[in-house]
Amino acid sequence: MDWITTVDHKKIAILYLWAGGLFFGIGGIEAILIRIQLIKPMNTFLDAQTFNELITMHGTTMIFLGVMPVIFALMNAVIPLQIGARDVAFPFLNSLGFWTFLFGGLLLNLSWVMGGAPDAGWTAYTPLSGKGYSPSHGVDFYTIGLQIAGLGTLIGGINFLATIITMRAPGMSFMRMPMFAWATFITSAIILFAFPAVTVGLVLLTFDRILDANFFNVDGGGNPVLWQHIFWIFGHPEVYILILPAFGIISEVIPTFSRKRLFGYSSMVFATILIAFLGFMVWAHHMFTTGLGPVANALFSVSTMLIAVPTGIKIFNWLFTMWGGQVRFTTPNLFAAGFIPTFTMGGVTGVMLASAPADFQFHDTYFVVAHFHYVIVGGLVLGLFAGLHYWWPKMFGRMLSESLGKWTFWTFIIGFHLTFFVQHFLGLMGMQRRVFTYLPNQQFDTLNLVSTVGAFLMGVGMIIFLVNVFLTSRRPADAPEDPWEDGRTLEWTIPSPPPEYNFKQTPLVRGLDAFWKEKMAGHKAMTPAEPIGPIHMPSATILPFLMSVGIFIAGLGFMFSRDEFSSSMMSFLFNNYIVTALGLLITFGSMLMRSLFDDHGWHIEPEELEGGEQR
């Protein structure tokens, strides 16, 4: 019950982590099943329909329900601590964002047991995702599930923007913020401007499928290419939403374990902003073969290649940070060091794909699959592993085992390169993505076998990580405030895990890497910026949970509003939108409650603070 009503950002972070981990596991199982099907030519392990459902759900689950929550988990756990805040700007919204994401994800995954998962690919291109080619409810689960989960992401994004703008500690100017806080800030801005586009896209697709509208229906004058534009004008910024936090994590881990400040901090900030800006300018590079014409293709080719410049700046800055530093290869730093070459390889294939004429050859082959797995898995997932190992003591008060962590790293990264490196060549040889099998003797057989073996090795790496987490959870929580001993930023100045109020006294920030600066000046702790006084805390509340339950019910009701039911009772409830109305009533009723009854919160008095931690 405590977990359902919590508004504490540190607990919400843990909720995000568990939920994200659950969906990540589901997405991983889907991936393994896909690889088993492709282990040999003409395999009959899965049929074509199941394979389509698996690739669709693997992509959708991993991106929207797997890695994004884990990103949000790290943001929630770390950002308020890094900027010296006692809480996020809107604790209530923070909780609401989590619960809407969770119920959206649950709705999407209910499709497996309610008549078939979405089967039109994670990009849901029309007309394939229309009623004609996808008559089951699968794509409805996709549109409505993602709509609800996307709402949660948008809420989280606005919350972090407001938090970083208004809640920074005294002296924490924007150019003194840690790089992860910058990455979060820019990522949240991208979320704010990208997600409403997909909101509209999903609404249009929902209306096409449920209300028989004609947006993408050529018979009624609609235009299928419109979906591609709307989807990718969100979808390309989305991949930067994924990778920029990973950049931020790497920019924290590498300086810490090199005992040097980040090389070229201001250029890093600028590069992050530039990548975010350019991310909105390149969406049509996903559509080179759609037929937009040579002028559009040329322009989007050039703008895409431009992104390599700020990205290259970041890569070299990390290398220069390590150059001459006292590098310690702890588990987080191993992941960070593995990230740099792996991500760079993904970036290079990205530049290859950005060339429109070449893309006509690469399009929809395994070359593309290899490219985006290199940047998303070899980039983001390695970054998340680095971040999780790095901040685990801060989140849970326990150090993860270093030896198991190194095992995780080596199995995972070797498995990863085995899986995806060979897929570049499969793609160049013409193996198509999204096809459930292939013919023998086309030189695909051996490489696919290697790829599948690699996928299992990655699975082993994940299992070792889970074992590590399990064993660690049984140890006493005894991590010191600064477990890595070289912490540079504010989160290492308070106990692990932090007390509910984070900072007994808001710290005074005197420069970049505030804690390191104090250490170099010979201080043991931060200088406080205020006297000890009562601390105002927000009250826990069940309302976010109820709102999300309401939206969940409304979504299900709307989805089945045109169905034929065997019992007249069910028909009456669903076909008259009664279930939808009930769900919306719960949601709006909760909103009304929130509006009418002011939450004045409560205070922690100074004498309670001296006791240190209260868990």
Next chain:
Amino acid sequence: MTTAHAEAADGTLPHEPEKATLEGRNKVLAFWLFLGGEAVLFGTLFATFLALRNQTNEGPSAAELFHLPLVAAATFLLLVSSLTSVFAIQAMHRGNVAQLRNWLVVTVLLGLAFLILEIYEFSVYIRHEEFGMTTSAFSSAFYTLVGFHGAHVAFGILWISVLIGQLLYKGLTVVTAPKIYVSAMYWHFIDVVWVFIFTVVYLLGKVG
């Protein structure tokens, strides 16, 4: 840091009660951000409409359908309601609760009148022009864009009505002031969107 119950030393409200507390300032800031996201939402809807506005699928076209006097009346109502919400906020800054309440009521009533006109307009199209959601890509885009705006108006009416109730029940405090202020921001935003709809949907439809 001020708490949510902070008031000036003599028990009166500060000049700008919506920005008196950190919570209030956060609310206003986050609402600006939210409106940025809403702008992208409506921008995408507008782009969809512009792409599909000539795809009439042998159904009614914009030029045949729209009746400008009705739309002009609706536009007038909504623009005036924006003005009255400005008067409401000015009254709030003067600390005049009675005037604030009255102007908010006027704003809600004007919004309601606009909404009734829009419902009437839609019902005419559906019943007499055989122009429904499924008629053509143009009709789908029209109903989705204008309907989204209408839903925003309806939500705004409910929201401001609840706030009027709170104002009567709790009075004007540093807690209720930010709520009223952001609802007024929302109302202006709806108004701006309508100006674009009037131009892009109705005027372009008549002459384009």
